[in-house]
Amino acid sequence: KQEVTQIPAALSVPEGENLVLNCSFTDSAIYNLQWFRQDPGKGLTSLLLIQSSQREQTSGRLNASLDKSSGRSTLYIAASQPGDSATYLCAVLRDKLIFGTGTRLQVFP
Amino acid sequence: NAGVMQNPRHLVRRRGQEARLRCSPMKGHSHVYWYRQLPEEGLKFMVYLQKENIIDESGMPKERFSAEFPKEGPSILRIQQVVRGDSAAYFCASSPGRDLMNTEAFFGQGTRLTVV
Numbered sequence: 001k002q003e004v005t006q007i008p009a010a011l012s013v014p015e016g017e018n019l020v021l022n023c024s025f026t027d028s029a030i031y032n033l034q035w036f037r038q039d040p041g042k043g044l045t046s047l048l049l050i051q052s053s054q055r056e057q058t059s060g061r062l063n064a065s066l067d068k069s070s071g072r073s074t075l076y077i078a079a080s081q082p083g084d085s086a087t088y089l090c091a092v093l094r095d096k097l098i099f100g101t102g103t104r105l106q107v108f109p
Numbered sequence: 110n111a112g113v114m115q116n117p118r119h120l121v122r123r124r125g126q127e128a129r130l131r132c133s134p135m136k137g138h139s140h141v142y143w144y145r146q147l148p149e150e151g152l153k154f155m156v157y158l159q160k161e162n163i164i165d166e167s168g169m170p171k172e173r174f175s176a177e178f179p180k181e182g183p184s185i186l187r188i189q190q191v192v193r194g195d196s197a198a199y200f201c202a203s204s205p206g207r208d209l210m211n212t213e214a215f216f217g218q219g220t221r222l223t224v225v
Contacts, residue, residue: 032212034213041221042218042219043200043217043218045216046213089151091152093212093214095164095165096142096154096165097142097154097202098154099144099153099154101151
């Protein structure tokens with residue numbers, strides 16, 4: 001059974017810091033991994049998709065890496081801003097999309 | 110191309126009533142997933158459907174819950190005889206499903222069900 005864990009559960013940092021959010025999964029037989037952002041009381045916004053054959057994807061200040069063999073992914077956020085405050089979720093796809101527990105990020109001015 | 114549309118956004122039901130949640134996938138998407146998010150908890154998989162077929166319902170409670178995705182029209186998640194524990198946000202996602210490596214799931218804004 002696939003289990004997805006995210007560390008840390010919560011993070012509070014001053015504006016401008018570079019951040020690393022971690023995601024680990026127990027079954028490496030995945031098609032892809034997706035990072036999402038969820039604002040309080042809102043839906044999910046897709047940030048990045050990494051295929052199982054890829055090592056990383058970049059979008060603006062976001063960079064996600066994937067090490068399938070070790071069951072790990074990291075989301076790197078450069079020069080964090082207060083607008084980045086949200087919950088970040090990773091999810092792996094095999095026969096269905098399984099979500100991690102989430103990292104609640106707060107960036108203060 | 111409109112995104113995944115869920116309605117209603119908010120739904121209040123009394124205990125014992127039925128709740129119907131609707132999800133219209135993105136244009137060209139034939140795969141739909143339903144998830145439930147309890148307060149302060151993560152997203153839990155409920156059911157995965159393709160047009161007219163239930164592919165995986167391993168996350169659905171055995172009683173009172175059902176889902177369908179007809180050939181025409183939206184996907185429906187139906188909860189009969191609701192109880193307070195059903196209060197949650199229900200999210201729908203869709204994907205084209207043709208190439209799983211590139212399959213990116215897009216989520217709706219969710220339906221927040223409150224049982225009073």
